[in-house]
Amino acid sequence: MLMIRAIIRPEKVGVVLSDLLESGFPAVTKMDVMGRGRQRGIQYGDVFYDEIPKEMLLMVIKDEDKNDVLDIIMRNARTGEHGAFGDGKIFITPVEEVYTVSSGNNQL
């Protein structure tokens, strides 16, 4: 099992979530985060924004679904044809065990 943490633009969350749902990955956790990336924040006129608001999507999936999920997130979270600075990052980490609280079942 893998945990996917995707940091994406807040305005792209809707399309990503609905495409994930249609593709059979309903289970997602979403949280508001603030951060900066390689671009080191944004200079907009006289104002410098060090931390930019983003949304983090957290989901745990089976190993074989990795490419599908990555494709869905990247296809929908991109700005324009070739993407732009600030479209986000995806981090993938291993998950060793999963439990469902209601039943104590240890299957995903």
Add this chain to the structure above:
Amino acid sequence: MKEVMAVIRMDMINQTKEALLQKSFAALNCRKVLGRGKKKVNFTVVDDTNSPKVQETLTEEHRLIPKRLLCIVINDSDVKTVVDTIITVNSKGKPGDGKIFVVPIFDCVRVSNGETGGSAV
């Protein structure tokens, strides 16, 4: 070292914290998140006398529900105790009680004195 990440109901956080404290796991990190699970949410618990407009918004499928995300970093030997405690406290036998993920952590550093490894957890 392992990180136990548990998504639980909003109103269960106090009982869970209390139960973990009694097993002497005081250190935890939790935040409010929104999420949805595999199953569609059953909103039939809502009273029928509500206005149709309210009913309509509530019965929307796969809506994001407010939850608490609990993150606890612990040593390998404590994983079973923590997972069992969270399951015992939170389990009402209904969908939506939550999920627990156990993720490996490779190292841990105490900021105040730079101590690393298992004793720094």
